Amino acid sequence: MTLTATVATLTPAPRASTTFHHCRAALGDRVLRLQDEPLAILKGLYRLGALVVTTFADGGRVSQSMRYPTLEDGDDGLEARGQQSRLRHQLNLPLWRSVMAVLAPVADLPPRSLLFFDRFGEPVQQMAVAPETGGLAFEELVCAMLHPDQRQLGAPPPRLLAGPTAVPSVAELERQWSHGDDDGFRALLAGIGDRRQVLYQAVRDKFACPVRAETVPSLLALASRRDAAYTVCTGNSGVSLCLTAPWSAPRWQKGQCHLAHQGTLVSLDMGRVASVWRLRRPGPGRVVTALEGLDAQGRWLWTLSGGDDEDTWLSLLADSLIPDGAPGRRMA
Structure with missing residues (x-):
């Protein structure tokens, strides 16, 4: 389908979620910044055992208790089937950007959880280790992926707004x-x-x-x-x-x-x-x-x-x- 070119304009100020600002304020204390390698971190989630995975959406949110499967290079989706159910996750990984580890409760964020954000500071998914899960896999993953700078976290870039596009006949x-x-x-x-x-x-x-x-x-x-x-x-x-x-x-x-x-x-x-x-x-x-x-x-x-x-x-x-x-x- 052919559409006319869009005209992009900057919003008056950068927009980031309240969740991002909470993490930024607690950085170095209750929150640690991880390397901007979301795919590598997702690959390590299978070692954490039972997870509570929360997906943030404009129309609400989805919370799942699950064991994250092993991801391979090129994987862009997760699928789970039950006798009466079918769950399909389609991942758009190029839009995943920064990752933060919550060590102690921050606002409504649970401890021992990972927060994945897009480039505009909007939360994509939250992975929390289930309370009944023991072991040191969470701490090991955080230490292995720790970002060298734990003092600063730059503001997200301003969001671009697309101008009107022509609709075909x-x-x-x-x-x-x-x-x-x-x-x-x-x-x-x-x-x-x-x-x-x-x-x-x-x-x-x-x-x-x-x-x-x-x-x-x-x-x-x-x-x-x-x-x-x-x-x-x-x-x-x-x-x-x-x-x-x-x-x-x-x-x-x-x-x-x-x-x-x-x-x-x-x-x-x-x-x-x-x-x-x-x-x-x-x-x-x-x-x-x-x-x-x-x-x-x-x-x-x-x-x-x-x-x-x-x-x-x-x-x-x-x-x-x-x-x-x-x-x-x-x-x-």
Whole structure:
């Protein structure tokens, strides 16, 4: 897909997360700076035993209890399968930059944990050694990867904001949408970048249409009652997660929707959701249908889709989907 060139402008000031600033303030005391070699450190995580891995996303966060597998050069994904579940991590390692080791509690950061940040100081993932795990593997890894400078940690660079990009014609968008395979569809979304809502509003209703936010709690509750598996996808610039499981009944708490399955907890920040869309596109042998949440700027937050049984998923949607404009209650 051909788009016009973007015009980049600097933000007024560098932007880094509160987590980054907490680590920076405790540097040399409760926090140690590790070498900027995230892949080498990820390769050593398998020695730490049980981990609690937290992935930070714009639409919430995902916490998993897991044993990190051995990574090899060229690995860009992790996959775990259970009898009823499938977890897929897709790593975008070039965007991982700095790493810090938390030795003692800092703010809400647990001790004996590693924090991975992108180049703008935004947290990508947190790896905490499970309390029941003993041994000196954490300390050995930290000592082996210690950065020589433990006194200073430079501020992240300013973030670049892309200027407006031209969207192809509706006919071209529909052609790419309807004839592309999985890779082609991902390329279409990547070409649009953070302007997915522009794409969805441009194509016809048979491809994308808005639905009421009440659809989400209705769908999740119904899936739990029927013990039906479905897929939740979320993530950030450095890692994307797709987790398929028969999730627990949704637990709502101050705008957060919590879904659990065995050692995995997905917390979706529904307060960030400004619009929900039903998407339909060609898949292997049939049409694939999904729900997607976007924020107020039209940026992707999460996707809900079927598991291995698309018919069960379509039945759930048919019984819970509320088209935009239909009467209904506002979601708390």
